[in-house]
Amino acid sequence: MVGYYIKLAWLSLRKTPLLSMLMIGTIAIGIAAAMITITVGYMMAQDPLPHKSDRVAMVHLNSWDPTQPYGYRRNGKNDIPSTLTYQDAMALLKADKADKHTLFAQFSDMIRTTTSDVRDAQLHPIRSTTRDFFDMFGVPFIYGGTWSKEADLTGEQVIVLSKHENDRLFDGVNSVGKEVHVGTLLFRVVGVIDDWQPTPRFYTHRYLMYQSTLRYFVPLESQIRNALFSPTSMGFSCWGDDPNSTLADLLLSECVWLHLWVEFDSVDKKDDYFGFLSDYSEEQRKVGRFARPEPNRLMTVPEYLEKEGALSNENIMGIWFSLAFLLACLCNVMSLMMTKFHGKGGEIGLRRAVGASKKDIIIQFGFESIFIGLVGGVLGLLFAQVGLSVLADMFSNLHQSVMTMDIFLMVGTVGLAMSTSLLFGLWPIYRASQIQPSSQLKSL
Amino acid sequence: MKDLTPILKTLWKSKTGPFLLVIQIAVAFTILINVGHMAINKWHEINKPSGLDEAHLFTFTANLPVEPDSYQARLEQDFADILELASVESVNATNSVPLTSWGLGLALNRTESDESYISYAGVYSMSSNFVETLGLEVIMGRKFDDAEMRLSSDDYMIKSTTAMVTKALAEKISPEDWTQTVGKTIYINGRPYQIVGIVNELIATWPAWWGNKRSIIFPVLTLTNESKFMVRAHPGQLQQAMEEVHTLLMRQPGRIIDKYHPFSHTRETGYKPMISSLVILIAVTIGLMVVTMLGTFGQARFAILRRKRQIGIRRALGASKWQIVRYYILENMVITSFGILLGVICAILLNVKLMDFFDLLSVPGEYFLVGAAVILVAGQFAVIPPALSAANISPASATRSV
Numbered sequence: 055m056v057g058y059y060i061k062l063a064w065l066s067l068r069k070t071p072l073l074s075m076l077m078i079g080t081i082a083i084g085i086a087a088a089m090i091t092i093t094v095g096y097m098m099a100q101d102p103l104p105h106k107s108d109r110v111a112m113v114h115l116n117s118w119d120p121t122q123p124y125g126y127r128r129n130g131k132n133d134i135p136s137t138l139t140y141q142d143a144m145a146l147l148k149a150d151k152a153d154k155h156t157l158f159a160q161f162s163d164m165i166r167t168t169t170s171d172v173r174d175a176q177l178h179p180i181r182s183t184t185r186d187f188f189d190m191f192g193v194p195f196i197y198g199g200t201w202s203k204e205a206d207l208t209g210e211q212v213i214v215l216s217k218h219e220n221d222r223l224f225d226g227v228n229s230v231g232k233e234v235h236v237g238t239l240l241f242r243v244v245g246v247i248d249d250w251q252p253t254p255r256f257y258t259h260r261y262l263m264y265q266s267t268l269r270y271f272v273p274l275e276s277q278i279r280n281a282l283f284s285p286t287s288m289g290f291s292c293w294g295d296d297p298n299s300t301l302a303d304l305l306l307s308e309c310v311w312l313h314l315w316v317e318f319d320s321v322d323k324k325d326d327y328f329g330f331l332s333d334y335s336e337e338q339r340k341v342g343r344f345a346r347p348e349p350n351r352l353m354t355v356p357e358y359l360e361k362e363g364a365l366s367n368e369n370i371m372g373i374w375f376s377l378a379f380l381l382a383c384l385c386n387v388m389s390l391m392m393t394k395f396h397g398k399g400g401e402i403g404l405r406r407a408v409g410a411s412k413k414d415i416i417i418q419f420g421f422e423s424i425f426i427g428l429v430g431g432v433l434g435l436l437f438a439q440v441g442l443s444v445l446a447d448m449f450s451n452l453h454q455s456v457m458t459m460d461i462f463l464m465v466g467t468v469g470l471a472m473s474t475s476l477l478f479g480l481w482p483i484y485r486a487s488q489i490q491p492s493s494q495l496k497s498l
Numbered sequence: 499m500k501d502l503t504p505i506l507k508t509l510w511k512s513k514t515g516p517f518l519l520v521i522q523i524a525v526a527f528t529i530l531i532n533v534g535h536m537a538i539n540k541w542h543e544i545n546k547p548s549g550l551d552e553a554h555l556f557t558f559t560a561n562l563p564v565e566p567d568s569y570q571a572r573l574e575q576d577f578a579d580i581l582e583l584a585s586v587e588s589v590n591a592t593n594s595v596p597l598t599s600w601g602l603g604l605a606l607n608r609t610e611s612d613e614s615y616i617s618y619a620g621v622y623s624m625s626s627n628f629v630e631t632l633g634l635e636v637i638m639g640r641k642f643d644d645a646e647m648r649l650s651s652d653d654y655m656i657k658s659t660t661a662m663v664t665k666a667l668a669e670k671i672s673p674e675d676w677t678q679t680v681g682k683t684i685y686i687n688g689r690p691y692q693i694v695g696i697v698n699e700l701i702a703t704w705p706a707w708w709g710n711k712r713s714i715i716f717p718v719l720t721l722t723n724e725s726k727f728m729v730r731a732h733p734g735q736l737q738q739a740m741e742e743v744h745t746l747l748m749r750q751p752g753r754i755i756d757k758y759h760p761f762s763h764t765r766e767t768g769y770k771p772m773i774s775s776l777v778i779l780i781a782v783t784i785g786l787m788v789v790t791m792l793g794t795f796g797q798a799r800f801a802i803l804r805r806k807r808q809i810g811i812r813r814a815l816g817a818s819k820w821q822i823v824r825y826y827i828l829e830n831m832v833i834t835s836f837g838i839l840l841g842v843i844c845a846i847l848l849n850v851k852l853m854d855f856f857d858l859l860s861v862p863g864e865y866f867l868v869g870a871a872v873i874l875v876a877g878q879f880a881v882i883p884p885a886l887s888a889a890n891i892s893p894a895s896a897t898r899s900v
Contacts, residue, residue, distance in 0.1 A: 076796060080789060087785065121688060122605075122612050164754055177756050238752075261599070285722045286559050286600075293687070299651050299722045300566060371852070372778075375529055379786055382525040386793035389518040393800035448774035481514065 059421040066422055070394060074426070077390045081430030084383025085471045086437030091376040093442060093463055095369045097456045098264065099359075102252040103192060107355035108321055110190060112257070113314040114353065115142050115335060119293035120345035127361070134348050135291065135310040136259075136358075142338075143312040147184075151330045152316035153323070156190045158183035158257075159312050161277055161284040163237040165270065167223050175235065178219075179287060180270040182277035188214070188247065190317050191257060196220075198230035198245035201273055205244075209275030213241040216269040220246045239280060241272060253455045256355050257315060259289065260362035264453050278305065308343075316352075328352045380474070387426075388478040395419060395486035406491040415487045423479030424472050431471025435464060501821075505829045512804075516833050519797045523837025523873060526790040528844040530783060531869045532852060535861045537779040544769050544776065546711065548596055549664070549699030551633025554587070555761035556740050557595045557728045562721075563752030569721040570649050577625075579746055580729060585739035587732050588631040591725045592624040594703045597768035601703035606671070606714070607685040616684065617670040618709060619663070620702025623716040625649060631730045632700070637665065639680035639695035642717040651721040658716045661691040666711035668696050691716075705768040736760060787876055794880035797833075798826060802888040814893035826885035827878060834877040838870045845869075 067074040101107050116134040118124040123132035138146075143157050159182050166175035185200045187193070197220075201212045213234060220229055229243045254263040283301035290304065290311035297303040304311065318324055331350045338344040353361060395402075402415055410418075438459070446457035459467075509516045562572045573591065580589045594601030602621040608614035622628075626647040629636060639662075646660055661684070663671065668679035671693070683690050702710040719725075731739035740760065747753055802809070809822055849861050 073796075076792060080792060083785060083789065087782070119687075162756070177754055283723060286724045286726055297651075299720060375533065375782060378525050378529055379782065379789075382522045382786065382793070383789055385518045385522040385525075386789055386796065389515050389793065389800065390796045392515055392518075393796060396800070396804060445774075445778075448777065449771060485514070 056421075059418055060425065062418055063422040063425040066394075066398070067425070070397070073390060073394055077387050077394075077426050078430045078433060080383045080386050080390070081427060081471055081475055082433035082437055084380040085431055085434030085467060086441055087376040088373075088380040088470070089434065089438040089459070089463065089467045090441045090445065091369070091372040093438070093459050094445070094456055095373050096463065097253055097458065098369060100253055101356070102254055102256045103355050106317070109319070109324075109354075110315060110317045111324060111327075111352045111354045112136065112358050113138065113146065113316060113331065114351035115331065115344075116346045116348050116350055117142055117308060117310065117338075117344055118346055119308075123346070123348070124291070132348050134346070134351065136313075137289075137291075137310040138312045138314050139308055139310055140305045140312060142334075143314050145334065146314060146331075149330070149334075152327055153319045154186040154190050154317040156184055156187045156257075156315045156317075157274055157312055158187060159274060159277070160268065160288055161282045162287050163282060163284075164235070165219075166235050168233050168235060168240070178270055179268050179284075180236065180272055180277075181268040182272055182274040182282075184274055186317070187271065188245075190315060191252065193250050194248040196246045196248050197228045198243070201244050205273050206275055209273055209277075209279035211236075211239055211241045211276050211280075212244045212273065214245040214247060214271040215243060216250070216267070217246060217248050219269045236270075236272070237282070241276075247271075251453055251455050253453065254359065255453075256359055257313065263362070264456055266453055277301075324352060324354075384474055384478045387475065388482060391423065391479055391482040392485065395482050398486070399489050402486055402489045403491040403493070406489070412487045416483055419479065419483040419486055420476060423475050423483065426479075427472035427475025428468065430475065431468035434471055435467045438467065501825050501828050502832075505825065505832055509829070509832065515797055515800060516836075519793060519833050520837040520840060522790055522793045523834055523877070524840035524844055526786050527838055527841025527869055527873055528848055529786055530873070531841075531845040531861055531865050532848055533779050533783050534869065535849075535865055537776055537783065540772055540776045540779065543705075543708065544772050546701060547699050548701040548765070549632070549634055549697065550596060550701075550761065551730060552761045552765060554731045554733060554736055555632070555728060556731070556736065556743075556759060557726065557761060557764065558758040559724055559726050559756045560747055561724050561752075561754045563750055563754075566651065566723070569651060569723070573625075573649065573721065573725060576727075576747065580727075580743055583739065583742045583746065585731055585735035585742055586729055588627050588730045589727060590625045590627045590631045591719055591727055592622060592628065593720065593726070594622065595726055595728065595764065596701050596703055597705050597764050599704050599706075599768065603702070603704075604686050604714070606667075610685050610688045610690075614685075617667065617712055619667050619712045619714040620704065620707075620710060621714055621716070622700070623718045623720065625719040626717075628715070628728075629697075631728050633730065634700055635698040636662075636695050637698045638668075638677060639693070641695055646717045648718045649721055650718060657689075658718045659690070659692060660694045660717060662695040662697060662715040663693055664700050664711060664713045665696055665698055667714060668693075670712060705772060787872075790873070791876050791880040794830065794834075794877050795884065798830065798881045798884040801826070801829070802884050805888075806891060809888055809891055810893045810895070813891070819889035822889040823882070823885045826881055826888065830877050830881040831874065834874055838873060841873075842866060842870075 103110055114134055114136050115138055117139055118135055124135050125133040127133045147155055147157060160179055161182060162177055162179045164175035165178050166172070184206050185203065188195070188200045196217060200214065201210065204210065205212050213236065215223070215229065220226060223229070223234065224232065229246060232243050233240050234243065251267055255265065255267060256263065278301065281301045288311065290309050292298050292307060292309035294308055296307035296309065298307050298309050316327065318327065331352060335344040335350055405415065442457045442459065446454055562569050564572045577589055580586055603618055604621050605612065605618055606616045608616055626642070626644055629641045641662065642660065646658065648658065663679065665676060668676040671682060671684060672679045679693055679696060681693065683692050699711065700713045700715070702713045704710055729739060729743055744755065744758065747755060812822065845861070853860060
């Protein structure tokens with residue numbers, strides 16, 4: 055029976071090719087527009103750390119200038135810094151109250167292998183962090199692994215490379231144990247990570263969230279011991295009159311520049327940790343720091359993404375615009391269906407007269423609308439892929455992964471096309487089923 | 499106009515088709531008005547003058563490969579060496595390069611207290627010669643004299659006593675008459691600065707900030723191990739200057755040079771996201787117009803298919819072709835007008851919502867007029883071909899089966 059209805063639908067589409075093409079094309083365009091914006095929005099708003107995003111939190115301490123707030127949040131309230139001073143970061147790290155700690159900053163330096171010429175060195179941004187970075191953020195290793203606890207404490211000169219850089223420098227072989235030059239210093243490779251791009255790159259500032267991950271990782275302590283400092287590319291904010299033109303100055307200053315993330319084995323420990331943070335700032339208050347009224351924050355990944363506005367208003371608006379656009383397209387398809395079914399009055403009359411019930415007519419045209427939706431959806435999927443690749447090309451500042459549909463979205467696209475096509479076909483179908491056989495047969 | 503009553507009656511009798519068209523037009527109108535408004539705003543943003551002599555500028559970051567004590571000497575030597583090149587007109591160092599989205603913004607106040615907030619401003623702190631290097635136009639007051647300019651290594655907060663502002667910022671400082679700004683004192687973080695001069699334009703470093711015409715310049719350059727250089731080449735010698743400066747600087751052992759770009763590249767990269775979203779806005783607008791026209795076209799054809807006989811009878815009873823065409827044109831206008839009316843209401847509602855979200859201005863009235871005219875004309879384009887073919891139906895064939 056299903057096969058018969060599909061055949062009928064196919065014949066019916068063949069009979070009025072222009073009208074069918076219009077209907078399918080309109081659905082395809084509307085679906086493509088909606089799916090492009092939804093894909094970008096959906097990919098931007100994904101949970102970048104599934105299974106533990108509520109157990110991983112960022113520490114924000116209010117160590118800022120007593121005379122004025124750090125800034126303003128979008129709701130107009132006073133904001134506090136989302137990065138820490140060196141002294142606070144170190145104090146929290148030493149206290150070791152959470153199960154895992156990741157502290158990070160960055161600098162840039164010239165990188166080359168020991169066998170290559172000085173002139174072949176390339177300037178790269180380098181992530182300076184602690185050993186838990188990889189485990190906490192779920193970074194996969196191909197070779198080796200993270201550095202030791204001692205490396206974090208003693209500032210051992212060890213480095214983790216990305217797959218991309220390992221391919222470039224060492225032709226993709228296991229490079230663990232080999233050495234690279236970072237500026238004038240030698241760093242020993244301890245690990246190579248696989249391609250890794252969390253979307254959004256939740257652990258950093260909003261304006262960096264959709265950019266590529268860095269390709270080199272070294273212990274923060276090795277940056278500090280060697281006074282590696284790139285003030286024109288590293289973000290830091292200062293207040294007061296402390297000098298801050300060298301890394302040594304920065305370590306002693308009230309400038310904020312270090313990101314601290316902590317992980318808990320269970321969600322319950324979060325409140326305890328916040329209590330610890332409050333105690334810490336209370337202690338600091340006694341020695342004259344932390345004079346501002348706004349409370350500290352311990353933000354889980356979703357909370358931080360929300361605060362930073364990872365999915366911007368423009369994206370949300372884009373989704374609404376394209377859904378409205380889809381609505382306009384569907385209205386259009388609906389009136390085309392009215393036209394189409396009206397033209398088939400004679401056929402309906404004939405079928406009814408030879409014994410088809412209203413239900414049969416409804417099923418027949420139901421199949422036809424779903425069929426139109428299916429073809430339109432598949433075509434829309436193609437359009438959307440083209441549109442996304444054009445977008446990926448235009449927004450080359452964003453990472454590609456934002457512009458890629460996963461299988462769930464692809465199935466969703468076709469499903470959306472079929473269901474909306476059926477939904478907007480309901481009224482025309484109902485109208486068609488109401489046609490009286492007698493009135494139509496007369497004029498045949 | 500005597501057609502109007504039968505048109506309204508016919509529309510009322512079979513409501514679904516026209517109703518769908520009204521919704522389509524309303525949606526199209528709503529989006530058209532708001533997207534059009536945003537697109538034109540973006541267009542203006544992208545084409546804002548930067549105030550720089552962009553065609554002859556290039557910029558880069560370079561380290562000072564010496565001990566901190568020698569930063570100043572090294573930088574001054576670098577300046578002197580670069581200036582000796584015949585292709586170079588002028589050079590300076592800055593805390594941030596315009597349109598690179600990397601820099602400092604500060605709040606300006608009228609008094610020491612932050613209750614008297616004036617405005618946020620993009621901050622430039624640069625070495626001497628910046629007026630010449632950037633090609634700025636000083637329209638009031640004076641530029642900094644050499645005695646004011648300082649290279650300092652212990653400064654982050656800008657410890658000068660004077661500042662220059664852009665005209666747009668001057669208009670914020672003295673809303674009644676910006677020409678009175680020179681000589682006034684403003685406060686940043688409780689520290690006073692006297693304004694000594696006004697430049698016509700100098701764009702702040704963030705292309706996407708709507709207030710980026712407001713910049714303030716301090717006569718101080720903070721020395722660190724890295725400096726951002728801006729170099730102005732003699733006309734026609736940009737390429738040559740870029741090569742010569744690079745070779746010159748690389749002679750110093752341990753030198754690292756990064757982000758070596760002509761300013762045209764900086765502008766292009768800075769505005770790329772905005773240009774991309776402008777293209778998308780335009781694509782949405784065009785797509786929407788096409789779909790609406792297709793809808794109108796389909797609707798008109800439908801109406802004619804259904805009323806073949808009616809047209810035949812009217813023709814047989816003596817209606818001219820023009821009268822038939824006129825009927826459909828008028829019918830389309832009636833439907834479109836309802837759509838526009840509904841669209842105007844939705845567009846205003848949406849605009850209010852958008853104004854909450856963004857710092858968008860309300861859509862000016864003429865957008866509604868232009869939008870309505872565009873939709874009406876587009877509707878007519880869609881309806882005239884089927885109306886003409888309807889008028890060409892011969893009375894005999896249309897009424898044969900009656």
